[in-house]
Amino acid sequence: MAGESTDRVVDEDNGSGHDKDNDNDTLKYQLLGPSLTKAGQDAVDQQKVSEIIYNASKGSKFFNHEQERDRNQTLKIERIAAEKVRLEKLDLSYDLRRADEYLAELELTRDLSQYVIHVDCDAFFAAVEELDRPELKTVPMAVGKGVLTTCNYVARKFGIRSGMASFVAKKLCPQLVLLPSNYEKYTAKATEIRKILAQYDPLFESASCDEAYLNITAYCDENQMDPEDAVQSLRSEVLENTKISVSAGIAPNAKIAKISSNINKPNGQFRVANERTAVMEFMQSLPCRKVNGIGRVFERELDSIGIKTCGDIYPHRAVLTKLFGEKAFQFLAQCYLGLGRTNIEPVETHERKSVSTETTFHEIGDKEELRAKLRWAAEEMEKDLTRTQFKGRTLCLKVKLHTFEVLTRQTAPPRAVSQAKDLYTYALPMLIKLEKEIPGMKLRLLGLRCSNLVTTKKTGLNFFGFTTQPKPPTVELPEPNKEHEIGAEEAFEAAARQEVQDEMNDLEQLSQEAVIPGPSAPTIETGPVEEPPAQWECPICSKPQVADDRGFNDHVDFCLSRQTIREATQDTHSVVDEPSLAIAASRKRKPVNTGGQEDPRQKRLFFR
DNA sequence: ATGACGTCG
DNA sequence: AAAACGACGTCAT
Known part of the structure; x- marks a missing residue:
């Protein structure tokens, strides 16, 4: 049973001292996962499910981390509740x-003239898999490896949900069939569905692989159709042609349509009238x-x-x-x-803000191994940036410690970056810094993100009728060279331990080869984007840097190689500078807001 | 600007 | 033993 409130190591980091025994309730609720509100769970004994999950989780690092978060949240809501009590004693007439x-102002903005619908595929990934293997329809089945992305409705009866760890799901239902996800297959199916949606609203908005918003006002007008009938026909058309069942919500705006599509799921629809x-x-x-x-x-x-x-x-x-x-x-x-947006527009019209990649792995503490992971991430990132045709003006390194604590560090290279070598070069110093801040750092995840994007699309070049060649913008290196580049990169760190001079020569050679060669770009470099020569400082030594005319600067490479040498030679006997130590020491102590401090309330903002 | 955190599918 | 990934958004500092 839930008896013990776990043996808390109460040390000085806990100023408030007291600890509610019912913490477990909120924690268990937390452990139930984020998709509790999803369909198919109504008949499930959540108490029992929660017990099983709790017991399967107890003591794990993940659990401990969740427990920590839960504690902080509990403290925060206690403050909020207390503050509310205090406020209510005051004169609130102004507020x-x-x-x-x-509210009156908002009321004036209410628009009841549009029929907005939200279409949501039922257990999409699972449904697609069932098309290939119909025998799975009658057994509990889920898609996803470490964490489930989707499960069918048979599985949901066991309390299984998306977002659940698969080993936990197995505890709830040992006979659960687990399939690896196959995104190509799902996107292909999604394309079929979208073709049909486009007939009802050519400007529909894909919210994700398996969801879309449509404004069917015009369609209903033109066909003299009631919105519910229109959606009925849309849904049966999708089902007949693609064999995928979808649910839908019909409402005056997107917010309510979204909520409504869940109400009669699966294979149903629900309408909130435009009144x-x-x-x-x-x-x-x-x-x-x-x-x-x-x-x-x-x-x-x-x-x-x-x-x-x-x-x-x-x-x-x-x-x-x-x-x-x-x-x-x-x-x-x-x-x-009950207000929400009514303008639905193709997702292509939204501009992308970031591109990222990350992977989870077994705990790694070994520095070389971590560099290998970083290198891999950089290569993935280069592919993604090539595909999406962007460069990043800022580069962010994300790590998750073995404790599940997540940290990010970001830097602004002197020029927008997109090549693996550059991504690695600018990310590595951040990793090294973290290694210094956190002695014995062990990671379970590492990722990179580029933001402040600069497009490399050659747009607007065709006003004289020139067709823009959709050639990928990265034409730099023939394949074999890439291989060489990676190999050399490895050699870089190894060699750094031996001779600075030799290393510098190598680096210079590398730089010459790797940096964007002017001549190979026949057309104007990157169309409209004019990158300002960013001012920038070396993440290792903090000296201000200027990018050279090729857009890069060998200083970091140099500084980096010195850094690596220092680490290798003096590793045990710490040369670690004092500030880092101070940070490392302060890290663990959470910013327990001491008494006098007023109003630590967190604010948040939602879209629009 | 940077880092932490929340949210969604 | 074991809990994803990619994208977006805020807030505090």
Whole structure:
């Protein structure tokens, strides 16, 4: 049973001292995973499921990390609840009036003229697999390796959900069939489905592989059709032609359509009429958690002040800004009123903000192995950047420690980067810094992300009728050279331990070869983008740097090789500079906000 | 700007 | 024994 509240190592990092025994309840709820609200779980005994998950997890590093998070969240919501009590003793008439004014203002923006629908495939990945192997329809089955991405409805009866660790799922249902995911197959199927969706709204918006928003107002007009009939026909058309069942929500805006598509899942639809009363009524009893954007954490925080449904927001409107911030208040106000966006547009019109790659692996502490992982990530990243036709002005390294703690470090190279060699060159110093900050660092994940993107697409060149050749922008090196480059990169670190001079020569050669060669680009380099010569400082020695006219700078390579040598020769006897030590020491002590400090409340903002 | 964190599918 | 990945967004500093 749930008796013991685990043996807490209570040391000085816990200023508040006290610890509720019922912490386990929230923790267990947390462990149930993020998709508790998904369909197919209604008949499941969640108590029992939660016990099993808890027992399967107990003591693991993952569990300990979740426990830590849960503790912090609990502290935070205690502060929120206490603050709310304090606020309510004050005169809130000003806040009340402001809230009401905002609500009135929002009300004027209400648009009930559009039919927006959200289409959602039922257990999509699992359904696609079942097409190939119909015998799986009757047995519990899930897709995904370490973590499940989807499971069929038979599996859901056992309490299995997407996002669940597969070994936990096996505990809940030993006969569960696990399939590896096959994204090509799923995207191919998704393309078939989208072809049909396009007939109903050519400007539909793919929200993900298996979801889409459509505005069918025009379609209904032109065909003199009721939206429900239109969606009925859309769904049967999809089912007949692709053998995939989909559910749909029909509503005056995207927010409500999204919620509605879940209501009669699987293979069903639900409509909220385009009338104010229908909308208000629908929201009134709707649990906040169902709204896209309110997750497990915010749900708990809202619950702690007595808000469970969207209707509960109204009576609390006067304190929301002070407790959660202006943006959160505005978002909640829209939830209460059931407002949402009505303009649906193709996802291609959105500009991408970042490109990233990351992988999880067995715990690694060995420095060489970590570099190999970083190199691999850099290569993956280069592929992704090539495919998406971007370079990154800023580069971010992400690691997850063996404790599941996640850290990120970012840097702004002197020029936008896209080649594996450069990605590696600029990421490695960040990794090295982390290794210094965290003695004995062991990782279970490593990833890279590029943001501040610069497009390498050759756009706008065809106003004289020139067809833009869709040639991939990276034409730098013939294949064999790439191999050589990687090999040399390995050699780099090894050689660094021996002779600086020789190494520098090698590096110079490498740089000459690897850096963007002007002549091989026949057309204008990268169309419209004019990269400003960023000012930048070396992540190792912090000296200000200037990029040369090829866009790069050998200083980092140089500094890096010195660094590597120092590490190799003096490793045990630490030359580690004091600041790093200070950071390392302070890391573990969480910023326990001491008494006098006011208002540590976290604010959040949602889209739009 | 940078890093932590929340959220979604 | 064992808990993903990629993308987006905020906030505090």
